[in-house]
Amino acid sequence: MIYNTKYQLFEQENLCSLLLPLGTLILEGMEASQQNAVGGGNKGRFKSICVFCGSRHGNRTSFSEAALDLGKKLVERKIDLVYGGGSVGLMGLISKTVFDGGCNVLGVIPTALLPSEISGETIGEVKTVADMHERKSEMAKNADAFIALPGGYGTMEELLEMVAWSQLGIHGKPVGILNVDGYYNDLLALFKKGVEEGFIEDSASQIVVSADNAEDLIRKMEERMGEKRMRETSKKRKRS
Numbered sequence: 083m084i085y086n087t088k089y090q091l092f093e094q095e096n097l098c099s100l101l102l103p104l105g106t107l108i109l110e111g112m113e114a115s116q117q118n119a120v121g122g123g124n125k126g127r128f129k130s131i132c133v134f135c136g137s138r139h140g141n142r143t144s145f146s147e148a149a150l151d152l153g154k155k156l157v158e159r160k161i162d163l164v165y166g167g168g169s170v171g172l173m174g175l176i177s178k179t180v181f182d183g184g185c186n187v188l189g190v191i192p193t194a195l196l197p198s199e200i201s202g203e204t205i206g207e208v209k210t211v212a213d214m215h216e217r218k219s220e221m222a223k224n225a226d227a228f229i230a231l232p233g234g235y236g237t238m239e240e241l242l243e244m245v246a247w248s249q250l251g252i253h254g255k256p257v258g259i260l261n262v263d264g265y266y267n268d269l270l271a272l273f274k275k276g277v278e279e280g281f282i283e284d285s286a287s288q289i290v291v292s293a294d295n296a297e298d299l300i301r302k303m304e305e306r307m308g309e310k311r312m313r314e315t316s317k318k319r320k321r322s
């Protein structure tokens with residue numbers, strides 16, 4: 083096991099030994115969480131969304147505006163926020179907006195990041211966890227869907243892990259990219275290249291939903307969830 087004392091990051095040498103118990107954990111959480119998601123028409127409605135975003139503001143004001151706008155859209159739809167805890171960067175903007183708007187905010191933060199000089203003041207409900215892996219599984223367990231705002235390595239890693247978990251069937255929740263000012267164009271192009279070059283299955287290219295504004299993104303993700311529910315219902319009907 084490789085251990086980094088600063089951020090309590092570690093890499094598991096044996097991926098399988100991590101993945102199997104983790105899969106069970108996430109599936110259990112997924113069932114509980116999906117029971118919380120209220121269905122409506124042919125759309126899925128989310129009770130809570132986990133947002134991954136930068137611990138910095140980035141260089142464009144549009145990034146901060148997008149974080150505030152996403153926060154407002156969550157409040158309008160009475161969707162609770164799950165996020166990485168703390169008040170630095172875009173994380174601080176969205177958590178404050180959702181909290182001030184009267185929705186629940188759950189911050190999941192590793193003990194190593196708890197000191198306020200690292201993560202700023204925490205907001206809403208705070209769950210402390212041992213490390214970054216536990217944080218991700220806890221965030222995944224408590225949310226019905228995932229959205230990535232612009233961010234750095236941390237955000238990208240969290241986003242890609244949720245995409246990979248979806249591909250492996252560890253969860254079946256929509257994963258959305260809020261492509262503010264084309265920030266994620268190159269990543270989306272890389273996903274496309276992965277399909278063209280035979281590394282990503284065509285069906286798996288459907289995992290990620292993207293839009294350049296929060297309103298469209300949430301609507302697309304709800305539609306995706308609704309389609310999935312309808313497929314599952316019709317499968318169940320065929321079986322019985």
Ligand SMILES: C/C(=C\CNc1ncnc2c1ncn2[C@@H]1O[C@H](COP(=O)(O)O)[C@@H](O)[C@H]1O)CO
Pocket residue numbers: 133134135136137138166167168170173195200201233234235236237238240
């Ligand atoms: C090093 C910096 C801030 C450290 N404070 C953080 N507090 C809470 N969570 C953090 C922090 N830094 C990274 N994270 C996690 O990664 C994601 C954002 O990382 P990114 O690299 O900024 O995209 C975030 O979702 C957290 O889970 C000052 O940069």
